[in-house]
Amino acid sequence: xxxxxxxxxxxxxxxxxxxxxxxxxxxxxxxxxxxxxxxxxxxxxxxxxxxxxxxxxxxxxxxxxxxxxxxxxxxxxxxxxxxxxxxxxxxxxxxxxxxxxxxxxxxxxxxxxxxxxxxxxxxxxxxxxxxxxxxxxxxxxxxxxxxxxxxxxxxxxxxxxxxxxxxxxxxxxxxxxxxxxxxxxxxxxxxxxxxxxxxxxxxxxxxxxxxxxxxxxxxxxxxxxxxxxxxxxxxxxxxxxxxxxxxxxxxxxxxxxxxxxxxxxxxxxxxxxxxxxxxxxxxxxxxxxxxxxxxxxx
Amino acid sequence: xxxxxxxxxxxxxxxxxxxxxxxxxxxxxxxxxxxxxxxxxxxxxxxxxxxxxxxxxxxxxxxxxxxxxxxxxxxxxxxxxxxxxxxxxxxxxxxxxxxxxxxxxxxxxxxxxxxxxxxxxxxxxxxxxxxxxxxxxxxxxxxxxxxxxxxxxxxxxxxxxxxxxxxxxxxxxxxxxxxxxxxxxxxxxxxxxxxxxxxxxxxxxxxxxxxxxxxxxxxxxxxxxxxxx
Amino acid sequence: xxxxxxxxxxxxxxxxxxxxxxxxxxxxxxxxxxxxxxxxxxxxxxxxxxxxxxxxxxxxxxxxxxxxxxxxxxxxxxxxxxxxxxxxxxxxxxxxxxxxxxxxxxxxxxxxxxxxxxxxxxxxxxxxxxxxxxxxxxxxxxxxxxxxxxxxxxxxxxxxxxxxxxxxxxxxxxxxxxxxxxxxxxxxxxxxxxxxxxxxxxxxxxxxxxxxxxxxxxxxxxxxxxxxxxxxxxx
Numbered sequence: 202x203x204x205x206x207x208x209x210x211x212x213x214x215x216x217x218x219x220x221x222x223x224x225x226x227x228x229x230x231x232x233x234x235x236x237x238x239x240x241x242x243x244x245x246x247x248x249x250x251x252x253x254x255x256x257x258x259x260x261x262x263x264x265x266x267x268x269x270x271x272x273x274x275x276x277x278x279x280x281x282x283x284x285x286x287x288x289x290x291x292x293x294x295x296x297x298x299x300x301x302x303x304x305x306x307x308x309x310x311x312x313x314x315x316x317x318x319x320x321x322x323x324x325x326x327x328x329x330x331x332x333x334x335x336x337x338x339x340x341x342x343x344x345x346x347x348x349x350x351x352x353x354x355x356x357x358x359x360x361x362x363x364x365x366x367x368x369x370x371x372x373x374x375x376x377x378x379x380x381x382x383x384x385x386x387x388x389x390x391x392x393x394x395x396x397x398x399x400x401x402x403x404x405x406x407x408x409x410x411x412x413x414x415x416x417x418x419x420x421x422x423x424x425x426x427x428x429x430x431x432x433x434x435x436x437x438x439x440x441x442x443x444x445x446x447x448x449x450x451x452x453x454x455x456x457x458x459x460x461x462x463x464x465x466x467x468x469x470x471x472x473x474x475x476x477x478x479x480x481x482x483x484x485x486x487x488x489x490x491x492x493x494x495x496x497x498x499x
Numbered sequence: 500x501x502x503x504x505x506x507x508x509x510x511x512x513x514x515x516x517x518x519x520x521x522x523x524x525x526x527x528x529x530x531x532x533x534x535x536x537x538x539x540x541x542x543x544x545x546x547x548x549x550x551x552x553x554x555x556x557x558x559x560x561x562x563x564x565x566x567x568x569x570x571x572x573x574x575x576x577x578x579x580x581x582x583x584x585x586x587x588x589x590x591x592x593x594x595x596x597x598x599x600x601x602x603x604x605x606x607x608x609x610x611x612x613x614x615x616x617x618x619x620x621x622x623x624x625x626x627x628x629x630x631x632x633x634x635x636x637x638x639x640x641x642x643x644x645x646x647x648x649x650x651x652x653x654x655x656x657x658x659x660x661x662x663x664x665x666x667x668x669x670x671x672x673x674x675x676x677x678x679x680x681x682x683x684x685x686x687x688x689x690x691x692x693x694x695x696x697x698x699x700x701x702x703x704x705x706x707x708x709x710x711x712x713x714x715x716x717x718x719x720x721x722x723x724x725x726x727x728x
Numbered sequence: 729x730x731x732x733x734x735x736x737x738x739x740x741x742x743x744x745x746x747x748x749x750x751x752x753x754x755x756x757x758x759x760x761x762x763x764x765x766x767x768x769x770x771x772x773x774x775x776x777x778x779x780x781x782x783x784x785x786x787x788x789x790x791x792x793x794x795x796x797x798x799x800x801x802x803x804x805x806x807x808x809x810x811x812x813x814x815x816x817x818x819x820x821x822x823x824x825x826x827x828x829x830x831x832x833x834x835x836x837x838x839x840x841x842x843x844x845x846x847x848x849x850x851x852x853x854x855x856x857x858x859x860x861x862x863x864x865x866x867x868x869x870x871x872x873x874x875x876x877x878x879x880x881x882x883x884x885x886x887x888x889x890x891x892x893x894x895x896x897x898x899x900x901x902x903x904x905x906x907x908x909x910x911x912x913x914x915x916x917x918x919x920x921x922x923x924x925x926x927x928x929x930x931x932x933x934x935x936x937x938x939x940x941x942x943x944x945x946x947x948x949x950x951x952x953x954x955x956x957x958x959x960x961x962x963x
Contacts, residue, residue, distance in 0.1 A: 255597065264697040269681065284597055286678040287693075301585050301596065404698025427698045459586045459594065628810040631779050636823040637800035637874065650813055 254283045254464040257302035259375055261403050263287035265422035265493060271480045275471055281464045290375040297321055300456030304465040308375045308447045322450035326473055329481050329494040330446045333379060335437040336424060337416040346436050353440040354387050364395050366415030368406055371398030379445065380418045407431060420445060422485070422493040473498040506704025513705050525709060528686040531599055532666035535606035540659050543614035548647050551622025552630050565619070568612035577672030580605040584676065597678040605672040610662040617661060621654025622647070660721050664714060729790055729802065729878040729910045730755040731776065736785035738771055746771050746934045758904055758911045760925035760942065762918060764957060768934040769914045773880050776912065777804040802878035807886050809867035811855035816847070816866050819855055823874040841869045845899050861892030868896055872903050881913040885920065897924060918961045922946055930954045
């Protein structure tokens with residue numbers, strides 16, 4: 202049996218060990234990494250003073266794993282540490298507007314162009330695209346695949362008119378905006394018991410769709426990463442209207458003096474370069490046998 | 500159910516794999532929550548004790564406010580802290596946004612009322628007797644305070660554990676002010692939220708299990724500590 | 729210690745519960761305060777001990793107001809004492825630790841007093857394992873160890889077993905005789921007051937009705953209220 206004294210000293214030792222350990226990890230690690238890169242003589246000397254860069258992007262971009270794949274290479278080359286803050290598209294643009302981020306990587310072209318036109322960003326560059334797909338139950342009870350073929354709006358109309366379950370992100374994300382624009386094109390105001398506005402991330406929505414045997418619009422990357430765990434299959438793909446263009450924008454540095462415009466420009470230059478573009482194209486090939494993002498910088 | 504079972508397997512795999520990332524996430528969680536609990540305790544213990552043994556004007560009103568603050572939603576705390584420390588906010592110059600310091604600030608604000616309220620409750624029960632005893636034995640103000648802390652140690656410790664439990668399990672505040680940045684501000688709860696939104700349930704459950712095990716260890720130690728009395 | 733009470737009143741929730749125009753407790757007296765429940769006995773001694781503040785009036789200790797030096801030189805034992813959550817030894821040593829006395833001397837003095845009070849066997853026990861009588865003896869030892877010149881006992885021997893009562897009475901008597909301290913003892917037990925005290929004050933309705941030597945007040949009370957109270961107590 203434990204005596205009280207033993208329990209007390211054990212508790213004390215455990216807590217202090219944890220605190221010290223976590224202090225060590227929590228505090229020193231990021232700096233250590235930076236120092237490592239700074240001291241590495243093989244590194245190209247980069248004349249950027251501030252090596253911290255905040256990239257605001259959408260949850261789906263981060264969840265795809267692309268940034269974890271390409272950004273370490275960028276950091277190794279430049280010593281710049283990109284801190285990725287993943288939020289909804291609306292929030293990502295708002296962060297740029299408020300000067301809380303240095304650079305944005307988002308996929309809502311119209312909003313992005315408006316963002317630059319309003320003077321919040323310097324310039325918008327095309328980076329890459331991926332595509333959306335419509336997924337649904339394997340049995341496809343509404344025969345959407347047969348009837349609509351490649352036509353996404355036709356498919357959505359079929360689901361709506363036959364009271365099929367449609368799960369919407371409902372969170373003002375890029376995917377949600379895309380879905381709404383397609384409904385608008387159809388002249389349909391989506392509502393009713395079979396239109397589920399989830400207010401959640403893509404992965405959660407795919408899972409809901411699978412459980413409810415409904416249909417949803419998703420980006421290909423998230424679907425591929427979950428393909429093994431779910432029963433839902435691709436119902437519609439390849440419609441040009443489903444292509445999802447990503448843009449990168451440096452936030453206007455005049456917003457406040459903390460915006461790291463130098464590093465932002467370096468990142469943009471790198472991501473648009475041959476090397477950056479090649480890396481984007483390679484991502485996902487080994488795991489899914491296909492690229493998740495198609496680089497298309499001009 | 501399959502997810503939970505697979506989550507348990509996955510959590511064991513994760514912990515055994517000695518994957519640096521998961522340990523970094525766990526340690527950052529502990530670091531942030533323990534630090535904020537300790538800072539909160541430094542403020543909350545004296546304040547709670549003084550509130551418990553002293554009479555002062557508006558005391559009842561203050562206690563009602565304190566009890567309300569004990570139930571503050573983390574997202575509200577996160578949002579307020581975010582508005583203060585963001586680059587364009589009044590404290591923007593300190594460059595705290597999206598750092599572990601920002602998470603510590605938010606959790607400290609969240610946890611301080613909880614510890615204060617619980618210490619106040621514990622002191623209200625027995626504090627008067629202890630104070631009187633200290634006085635009759637000739638203790639000065641500092642010695643009285645030390646004696647109160649010593650004698651109320653069990654309820655103070657329980658208050659700190661509750662505060663820590665709140666800090667380590669909340670996601671709203673750290674998500675907003677920390678930003679869930681990989682290698683920087685990603686903690687257990689934000690990882691769970693992110694994995695859920697990515698549809699990776701097993702990873703979310705794995706970290707959830709780690710969180711539970713850690714709570715269990717802390718609470719078992721508390722239990723031993725109380726049983727020893 | 730010489731205690732002078734002047735125009736003391738205490739009002740609680742708009743009710744005057746204590747009104748003592750003037751009362752003198754000379755140095756080295758052993759005063760028993762008797763009276764029915766609600767007479768204001770406990771309030772009075774709490775104010776003397778500095779644990780409560782009077783609404784008006786004041787108390788002078790050796791012709792001074794209450795200060796830390798006076799406070800360190802007096803103590804009070806309650807009916808239900810609070811024992812620190814530690815061993816008996818540490819409980820009794822605590823007042824000496826507060827006074828920065830070195831460990832060896834603390835040890836000597838603690839051993840001496842627990843020997844005198846017959847509780848040496850308890851010294852390593854945790855305070856919360858003691859019986860009522862044992863706890864009360866520990867509280868008394870803790871009060872006496874720093875040689876206070878004013879000792880206040882508020883029903884300190886109520887509700888404990890007779891053998892513990894006698895042990896405590898012996899210890900109190902012994903302390904009084906050896907240290908020439910002033911002792912104020914609130915008790916409902918008139919026989920105890922007769923056994924120990926050399927002066928007795930009878931309180932009723934917040935005032936001191938009469939006071940004098942023990943024999944005067946107990947055997948020849950002048951006020952009707954005192955007579956009734958004492959008669960009932962002896963029944």
